[in-house]
Amino acid sequence: MSTPTAPIGILGGTFDPVHFGHLRLAQEIGQALKLDEVRFIPSGTPPHRGSPQASAADRLAMVSLAIGDNPLFSVDDREIRRAGTDYTVDTLTELRRELGASRPICLLLGADAFLDLATWSRWHELFVLAHVVIAHRPGFAVDTWQARMPQPLAKEYSARLMQQPLAVHLAAAGGVAVAPIAALDISATLIRDGVGRGASPRYLLPDSVLDYIHSKGLYVQDINETR
Numbered sequence: 001m002s003t004p005t006a007p008i009g010i011l012g013g014t015f016d017p018v019h020f021g022h023l024r025l026a027q028e029i030g031q032a033l034k035l036d037e038v039r040f041i042p043s044g045t046p047p048h049r050g051s052p053q054a055s056a057a058d059r060l061a062m063v064s065l066a067i068g069d070n071p072l073f074s075v076d077d078r079e080i081r082r083a084g085t086d087y088t089v090d091t092l093t094e095l096r097r098e099l100g101a102s103r104p105i106c107l108l109l110g111a112d113a114f115l116d117l118a119t120w121s122r123w124h125e126l127f128v129l130a131h132v133v134i135a136h137r138p139g140f141a142v143d144t145w146q147a148r149m150p151q152p153l154a155k156e157y158s159a160r161l162m163q164q165p166l167a168v169h170l171a172a173a174g175g176v177a178v179a180p181i182a183a184l185d186i187s188a189t190l191i192r193d194g195v196g197r198g199a200s201p202r203y204l205l206p207d208s209v210l211d212y213i214h215s216k217g218l219y220v221q222d223i224n225e226t227r
């Protein structure tokens with residue numbers, strides 16, 4: 001039985017499409033940090049990038065298929081239901097209100113996303129609302145992080161870094177933890193580009209998601225786009 005105060009993990013993303021990089025991140029950090037749940041939150045209109053290729057409904061459907069019956073995972077469609085741009089700080093504010101002041105919340109981020117954090121809306125507030133847990137990602141070696149972080153982010157990182165990641169259980173928010181996970185050099189971009197070229201992305205993502213992509217004809221380049 002889980003306790004109501006056990007930490008919850010939040011994994012936001014465009015999931016265009018969801019792949020094994022996301023699933024291993026959620027599974028490994030969920031287990032290593034003894035999280036009660038890892039909640040996938042697909043974004044509707046992401047602020048940091050162009051529009052996703054697949055519709056919000058398709059990306060949500062793919063996440064639901066990918067998580068299947070994994071008891072650790074759940075999906076939350078709040079950002080897709082929300083009108084306008086999705087800011088993580090707004091989502092975390094809502095979650096904090098719903099989960100109460102003392103429940104630890106862990107915002108799970110790949111290293112690429114963390115290094116970009118200082119460009120996010122009201123990013124300092126994220127540390128008031130949640131812990132930030134950074135997952136290793138190929139192409140973003142840990143020993144280069146400090147050099148790649150803008151100074152204000154480097155300052156927060158060193159002040160908040162917890163040597164023991166399980167310390168996320170001891171406070172509701174405010175810490176930074178680093179989680180080494182299996183290095184899977186998979187990205188949604190790689191998958192979209194592959195499908196667009198007619199190459200199979202099999203073994204980069206669950207078969208259920210691949211079947212969905214094929215059945216809906218997702219990521220196949222429109223012949224008119226290439227003219």
Ligand code: ATP
Pocket residue numbers: 012013014015016020021022025108109110111112113114135136137138184185186187188189190
């Ligand atoms: P794209 O290629 O379209 O930019 P992506 O594969 O990076 O997409 P997102 O949906 O943008 O996927 O990522 C959601 C979160 O998952 C981010 O925090 C990202 O850093 C993390 N993530 C994605 N793929 C991996 C991976 N292979 N290893 C570790 N973290 C990952």
